[in-house]
Amino acid sequence: MALDLKVYLEKFPQICRNKFGCTYAFEALEAHFQEHATGKRHLTAKDVAKVFSAENTPFAKYWPKPHTKVLDETLTRERVYVGPLDDNDKALVQKLLPVFHNIGTVSLLLRFVHPQRFGIFSTPVIHLLQVTRPATVDLYLAYCNELARWRDHFRLDSVAKTENALWTYAEFVKLADNDPEAAKARRQFDEDVWVQRERAAQVIRPFFRRYGPLQLARILLDEDATIAGKIAAEEYERLLGIASLRVLGRPLPREKGAPEHLIEELATKGYIRTEDKVELRRVWITRNKVIHPSGTRRACRSGSYDRLYSAYLHALGGKTWQTSARSSLTAPNELDQLSSAVARKTMGVLAKSARSLKLSRPLAFFDLETTGTDVGQDRIVEIAVLKLQPDGTEEIFHSLINPGISIPLSAMEIHGIRDADVRAKPNFAKIANRLAKFLSGCDLAGFNIMRFDLPLLKSEFSRAAIGWPDQEVRVVDAHVVYQEKERRDLTAAVKYYCGEEHSEAHSALADVRATRRVLQAQVRRYSDLPTTVEGLDSFCKEARPNKFADSGCWFSIKDGILIFNKSQQHRGEPLSRVAREHPGFLEWMLSIDLPLDTKEVVRKALVGAGQKY
Numbered sequence: 001m002a003l004d005l006k007v008y009l010e011k012f013p014q015i016c017r018n019k020f021g022c023t024y025a026f027e028a029l030e031a032h033f034q035e036h037a038t039g040k041r042h043l044t045a046k047d048v049a050k051v052f053s054a055e056n057t058p059f060a061k062y063w064p065k066p067h068t069k070v071l072d073e074t075l076t077r078e079r080v081y082v083g084p085l086d087d088n089d090k091a092l093v094q095k096l097l098p099v100f101h102n103i104g105t106v107s108l109l110l111r112f113v114h115p116q117r118f119g120i121f122s123t124p125v126i127h128l129l130q131v132t133r134p135a136t137v138d139l140y141l142a143y144c145n146e147l148a149r150w151r152d153h154f155r156l157d158s159v160a161k162t163e164n165a166l167w168t169y170a171e172f173v174k175l176a177d178n179d180p181e182a183a184k185a186r187r188q189f190d191e192d193v194w195v196q197r198e199r200a201a202q203v204i205r206p207f208f209r210r211y212g213p214l215q216l217a218r219i220l221l222d223e224d225a226t227i228a229g230k231i232a233a234e235e236y237e238r239l240l241g242i243a244s245l246r247v248l249g250r251p252l253p254r255e256k257g258a259p260e261h262l263i264e265e266l267a268t269k270g271y272i273r274t275e276d277k278v279e280l281r282r283v284w285i286t287r288n289k290v291i292h293p294s295g296t297r298r299a300c301r302s303g304s305y306d307r308l309y310s311a312y313l314h315a316l317g318g319k320t321w322q323t324s325a326r327s328s329l330t331a332p333n334e335l336d337q338l339s340s341a342v343a344r345k346t347m348g349v350l351a352k353s354a355r356s357l358k359l360s361r362p363l364a365f366f367d368l369e370t371t372g373t374d375v376g377q378d379r380i381v382e383i384a385v386l387k388l389q390p391d392g393t394e395e396i397f398h399s400l401i402n403p404g405i406s407i408p409l410s411a412m413e414i415h416g417i418r419d420a421d422v423r424a425k426p427n428f429a430k431i432a433n434r435l436a437k438f439l440s441g442c443d444l445a446g447f448n449i450m451r452f453d454l455p456l457l458k459s460e461f462s463r464a465a466i467g468w469p470d471q472e473v474r475v476v477d478a479h480v481v482y483q484e485k486e487r488r489d490l491t492a493a494v495k496y497y498c499g500e501e502h503s504e505a506h507s508a509l510a511d512v513r514a515t516r517r518v519l520q521a522q523v524r525r526y527s528d529l530p531t532t533v534e535g536l537d538s539f540c541k542e543a544r545p546n547k548f549a550d551s552g553c554w555f556s557i558k559d560g561i562l563i564f565n566k567s568q569q570h571r572g573e574p575l576s577r578v579a580r581e582h583p584g585f586l587e588w589m590l591s592i593d594l595p596l597d598t599k600e601v602v603r604k605a606l607v608g609a610g611q612k613y
Contacts, residue, residue, distance in 0.1 A: 119159045
């Protein structure tokens with residue numbers, strides 16, 4: 001039974017009557033926005049009001065209506081056009097976000113202005129499509145692109161109607177489990193091969209791009225060891241090629257015997273030990289049996305791929321793996337070991353070096369997992385701190401934290417922490433004193449902490465009414481060093497500097513441990529890089545000077561003057577002028593949830609303009 005989405009478009013009026021007590025004519029709204037779509041008219045606050053009118057839509061139940069006065073001023077001043085469309089959908093979304101401050105509101109407008117290209121950013125539909133991306137704008141655009149594929153497959157008129165049909169389906173199957181029509185609909189969805197293939201692809205593609213073929217092989221291992229073995233074997237050959245380029249400066253020849261000669265040369269020149277050479281040769285023999293089974297027909301019968309793959313891992317991991325014809329391997333992390341061991345042994349990255357970090361006081365590596373990326377509105381859900389003493393000893397502080405707000409799906413899909421995981425955990429205020437004491441006397445280090453983690457941590461301490469830091473703190477950001485020297489993310493940094501896979505990315509404790517290893521490796525690698533925290537602090541500040549006056553990045557500093565950076569209405573204007581001529585806008589900023597230091601900058605500007613604050 002194939003799924004037919006057109007059926008659910010027909011059910012939309014009845015679902016609306018059941019849920020909202022009325023029906024809606026979305027076509028009338030689309031007609032209203034036709035001149036906006038062609039670029040003949042710019043948006044007005046009245047246009048936005050139509051989208052949120054209870055007579056036209058139910059959306060006011062789900063999204064906050066924009067502040068009418070402020071929105072009217074902004075749209076009158078900026079004359080925001082949303083048409084005609086070009087090929088840069090991302091630029092259009094990013095143009096609207098500073099005006100409406102909410103991707104949901106942006107999606108509502110785009111749905112009615114350009115129904116062929118955009119749909120409403122609906123959580124139930126996101127769940128049905130299984131679309132995931134780390135950044136909100138990228139997630140919305142990927143969501144619309146996937147809706148377009150469903151539109152074409154089910155031969156619907158527009159992306160907007162496809163989203164409409166999927167939302168209706170989601171509402172329809174919420175009926176009781178014993179409802180035969182709802183059960184039939186769920187069965188059709190689950191048994192439609194195209195639908196399930198699309199949903200699986202939305203999960204597999206990002207996973208593959210982020211974690212690579214070995215982790216995909218690990219997933220396949222229990223289902224088909226043959227495929228998993230071939231994937232791992234191909235990855236081994238690729239890594240040998242990388243080793244040849246990085247260590248010896250030449251590509252691995254595509255000829256018989258080249259890998260064996262490479263392994264011999266790596267051993268002869270001291271990049272790997274003799275025992276490593278023996279192990280890597282055994283792995284290569286196993287690889288050949290997996291890729292070219294025709295010459296070993298007897299060895300490849302009756303589950304032998306499992307045993308070959310086991311031998312492959314045994315040679316790298318130094319353990320005996322127990323296998324059966326179908327059960328595959330019993331060790332939980334064999335593919336992780338495969339990846340890291342090949343990288344280490346073929347690239348020689350474990351060689352000792354005389355350069356190391358020089359500490360005059362403790363250095364605290366910290367990492368946060370949060371509800372989002374807005375310093376003013378988002379909160380910490382997990383913190384891990386690794387305190388490294390000058391003598392090399394370590395202390396750990398690690399805690400899950402109840403943020404006091406719901407964890408969005410987009411954040412949960414990154415770090416895996418759910419509302420239920422933190423419901424019984426302490427809020428930040430309850431751990432703040434203990435954490436401040438743990439950090440007292442420390443310099444700070446982390447990966448990409450200067451732009452977000454550190455400002456958010458300071459905001460959390462401020463909300464808890466605790467003055468932190470209580471002293472001059474030097475900050476070392478391994479991400480700044482990395483961007484200046486290599487320009488990648490933490491997972492790539494671990495792989496590049498340490499020759500390992502960072503398989504536990506977005507686990508706060510794993511991330512701080514990884515960051516420590518990366519920074520140590522950076523100091524060893526770059527002879528011109530300072531080895532003291534003082535020197536590294538200066539390096540980071542010179543490489544990435546702070547361009548903003550506040551952690552919310554609302555105001556930039558240009559020639560000593562505070563300039564609006566975020567506001568669509570006042571971007572580029574001096575703050576002092578806005579305080580004199582448009583104090584109402586600054587008063588509105590004080591009424592919304594912004595970082596405390598942003599509000600303090602606003603208050604000082606109002607006082608300087610003669611306002612009573």
